[in-house]
Amino acid sequence: MSTSTTFAPTIAEPIAIPVRDILPWAIFVGLLALLAIYFVGAEQGAISIIPGMYIHEFVHDGRHFLAFPCH
DSSP states (O other): OOOOOOOOOOOOOOOOOOHHHHHHHHHHHHHHHHHHHHHHHTOSGGGOSSSSSHHHHHTHHHHHHTTOOOO
């Protein structure tokens, strides 16, 4: 005597995340992105916040990869 049981596949439903929970993280990530773009794109020479060429040399290859002029 054998019994077989069939299971209906369950469909996973997405979880709704309220915007008020995402907004602080979106702002934080946006500010980090702007800071990264500044250091890769603008931190050099006369408009430098950090004295010297340390940041420029650190992101030099990234500048060329992202098509920022630097010479």
